[in-house]
Amino acid sequence: MKLHIDIEKKLGAFSLQVKADVSCERTGILGESGSGKSTLMHLVSGLMQPDKGEIILDDQCLFSSFKKNNISAEQRRIAIVFQQAMLFPHLSVKANLLYGFKRCHTENRLIKPETLIDLLKLQPLLQRGVEHLSGGEKQRVALGRAVLANPRLLLMDEPLSALDDTLRFQIIPYLRSVSEELRIPYLFISHSLTEMQLMTDQILEIKNGRCINETTAEQLARNRMAQSPNGYINLLHLSNPQQESGLYTYKWGSNTLFVSAGKHAEQSLFELSSREIILFKKHPEAISARNLLDCRVAEMFDSDGRVGVVLSANGEKLVAEIVRQAADELNITIGSTLFAAIKASSFRRLA
Amino acid sequence: MLLAPEDITAIWLSIKVALTATALSLPFGFTVAWLIVFKPFRGKVLLEVLVNLPLTLPPVVIGFFLLLLLGKNGWIGKLLAESGITLIFTWKAAVIASATVGLPLLVRSIRIGMESIDRQLIDASRTLGAHWYDTLFTIILPLSLRGILAGSSLMFARSLGEFGATIIVAGNIPGITQTIPLAIYDYASSPSSTTMALSLCMVSVLISVSVLFLHEWLTRKLDRSRAL
Known part of the structure; x- marks a missing residue:
């Protein structure tokens, strides 16, 4: 066309x-x-x-x-x-x-x-x-x-x-x-x-x-990530839900995610704000967040003083948002490995 | 209820005149309403004024103008006379008088019906490949049916009651052009015929009530068929 x-x-x-x-x-x-x-x-x-x-x-x-x-x-x-x-x-x-x-x-x-x-x-x-x-x-x-x-x-x-x-x-x-x-x-x-x-x-x-x-x-x-009240919205197609101790587990590629607002449907669409993701340079010993993904930094971009970190978790892409100071302190560069922590309640089911 | 044979003729003539006037005015009224609602053109205001004029003019004035137009020496009357057609003082003149007086009511009702159609429905039909005449018959006409029904009922009722214009162009000839109102007028002039006048009044009420019921019934039927 x-x-x-x-x-x-x-x-x-x-x-x-x-x-x-x-x-x-x-x-x-x-x-x-x-x-x-x-x-x-x-x-x-x-x-x-x-x-x-x-x-x-x-x-x-x-x-x-x-x-x-x-x-x-x-x-x-x-x-x-x-x-x-x-x-x-x-x-x-x-x-x-x-x-x-x-x-x-x-x-x-x-x-x-x-x-x-x-x-x-x-x-x-x-x-x-x-x-x-x-x-x-x-x-x-x-x-x-x-x-x-x-x-x-x-x-x-x-x-x-x-x-x-x-x-x-x-x-x-x-x-x-x-x-x-x-x-x-x-x-x-x-x-x-x-x-x-x-x-x-x-x-x-x-x-x-x-x-x-x-x-x-x-x-x-x-x-628009920095100005938007919700940051960058990650849209995740999750599948194969299983109920487990009050939470749902979903398959996201080869990853498994814990989600609070799950549903018994083969496939569901979830949104996750870039601001709901906390990055760790090393594996945290104890953490309340139910999801801890081992990621590699695939890409980084600037958005009005904020840094968007494009993470790859076993091939699945996710954008996290941090301030420039945090990026410098953690010494994040493309290719570096990070742990991304996400609370099960941070996922919002859209469909 | 007392009815003389010529009263029965007057009743049938009234119904015939009202039905014919409504039927003849419908296509014209629908076209005029469609032009006013959907077509932008110069002189639209003039058309609206002309269509609504009979609503504000005394019917006798309309009758007089019609007489001037349709009479032997009138613009249209002369032409018709050459073809051997005479309208004045026939039931057809009564139809023309009723149609002229009732048209504004018909156009108004259809127009209200058409104005309630969402323009995007027409846009949708056009983008789905319907030409203007296709949209007119498959979208505008069916969606204006309520207005058409209301307008037809109003026009029929108005035609039944038409007096001033009719008496001038059609006269008051018993058995030929005498409709219910004209017959009542005749009876009312003579004090001994009050009962006869009252009988015709009752018939008039009966016909009007029947028309209103028919209108209500058809409207509900239409609504039910849409709701399915």
């Missing part, structure tokens, strides 16, 4: 001026509320027309003020998953799902309804009215409806922001499957860095209607 955007749009006192080339299949558009993310999405989808400039998707000119060309939204094959699911309330789940599919040319119907219904586990919902679905179910149907239109590009406009934390992280695997299993490139719009870390490989950062940065979620999380 190649998307070239060079557009200008004035909306009252707000003006959007974005120039960007996107080639990554999983791209995020990150910005605060009112930064112009949704306007950009409307312009790319054709729901709004730029004042000036051009938008080119895979060598097809979607809009050009110079060539006086403007392909309408219904012909662009760019589907949207909205913040609110926006399911058609007078149609059943099945009719909603097939709305775009029926309007898609036969030669473009690469994704079949059966495949998608299986992938998103929608079979039990098919005959239901959309008013009877939960927030998460609605969003899954909305995703399915957009994907079944067989779009060339999928725009996800803060699709998780209307959901609570638990549902949000339950939906993410479904959203990811769009790219991983169905190979549909997407632009994921959000103001949450954690969502960006899970959903994207590249990020366009938007501020006051301008694209101020092209980066990755990882890089942004590192840059």
Whole structure:
């Protein structure tokens, strides 16, 4: 997927001026509320027309003020998953799902309804009215409806922001499957860095209607580590839980972790703040923290006077945050070995 | 309840006029409401004023304008006369009078229905490949049904009660253009016919109540079908 955007749009006192080339299949558009993310999405989808400039998707000119060309939204094959699911309330789940599919040319119907219904586990919902679905179910149907239109590009406009934390992280695997299993490139719009870390490989950062940065979620999380109230958020996919004396043990690669807030599910996603990790140069004799990982320093980075220490525990990566003084005292360098202590209660289960 | 044979004719004529006026106005009213709600264009305010004008004008004034337009020497009347069509003083004139007077109510109700549709639903249908006419029939029309139902009921009821414009363009000819209100007017002019007038009033109430019940029933049915 190649998307070239060079557009200008004035909306009252707000003006959007974005120039960007996107080639990554999983791209995020990150910005605060009112930064112009949704306007950009409307312009790319054709729901709004730029004042000036051009938008080119895979060598097809979607809009050009110079060539006086403007392909309408219904012909662009760019589907949207909205913040609110926006399911058609007078149609059943099945009719909603097939709305775009029926309007898609036969030669473009690469994704079949059966495949998608299986992938998103929608079979039990098919005959239901959309008013009877939960927030998460609605969003899954909305995703399915957009994907079944067989779009060339999928725009996800803060699709998780209307959901609570638990549902949000339950939906993410479904959203990811769009790219991983169905190979549909997407632009994921959000103001949450954690969502960006899970959903994207590249990020366009938007501020006051301008694209101020092209980066990755990882890089942004590192840059923001010192200012962020929670530091750098490590996202850990843990598996194979076992209950043991009031705690859960999880497999993390070849490591074993003790976690307080566990759950009997094959796989779970946990977050761990970089500030919850204490580093020791030598093995501490006695410690209350239940997890003590033998690590090697793989990388180090600066973030506004703080030092991010990227640890490798049997190949699994973890970022710890320490002050510069501590880094100097412990004489931490790349390749040095450390012990990382983490309390079992420091892990927060997301899904 | 006392009803003369010409009263029965007046009742049927009233229902026929009200039904025809509602049916003929529906597509027009729906299109006007759609234009006002969804289409940006110059002169929208003028269209809104024109559509709502019959609501503020006395019906007699509307009837008089219609007479000028549809009469033998009127702009439209002349053209119709050349094709051998006469409208004035026929039941069709009563339909036109009712349609003109009731249209603002119909448009208002449909408009309220359309304005309650979330614009993102329309955006969603467009990005899913639906052209404007497709969106109109598959999203806007079904989601405006409540407004259409309410507007149709209002318009039907208003047509049943239409008097001022009808008497001017259709006259008050028993068996031909005399509707319930015109017949009541005739009875009310003579003190000996109070019972007959009252009977027709009761019929009028009965029809109106039935229409309101039908409206409620259809609305609930619509809501139930959505809730499934």
